[in-house]
Amino acid sequence: MRECWGIIFPIRCKRHFTNCFSKILEAMCLKIPVIAYGVGGIPEVLKNGEPSWCIPPNDQNGFESALEEVLALDAKSKETILSNARKLVLSDHTLQKVTLQFEDFYKRLLDSPTGVFFKLSQFG
Known part of the structure; x- marks a missing residue:
């Protein structure tokens, strides 16, 4: 996972949401961008842009926009967001x-x- 440029969780309903939460926390701790639909417990950790991207379920346009935003981030903004994600995991999870x-x-x-x-x- 350390070599990933980002993690995308295109799961839109709770019944398919199994072990994603731990993978999201792992990615955040490794300073890897996360984009996910806000199902299950995901909204408890992810907030849009702080520290990652939580998209309302079934909002395909929002998901695509988040992906474009992550890809367009400058290095400083990306580092700030990803550092905040890591801090959140290490302090709260x-x-x-x-x-x-x-x-x-x-x-x-x-x-x-x-x-x-x-x-x-x-x-x-």
Whole structure:
């Protein structure tokens, strides 16, 4: 993956979204541009242009525009975006941090008065 100029995830629906999230984080950590449709958990990490490109599902024109934008980036802008992507992964998506988030989620679930019947929105 280190030799890639970019990673493109043209998956538009959740049922085909399997292990893409970890590949997106890996690419960001390696400072590789990522373009992906905003399905599953992708919008939690990708925001358009900061640090990568998250395109609304089924927006083919937006996807093509993002690809053109990445290819047209000057070196300084590209380095800034990709450095920010790497910083985001290293600060928010480390194994330790994600483990703590899962622990907190399950503790809150177990403490929930409704048990397994809960709203995901209450877990932030």
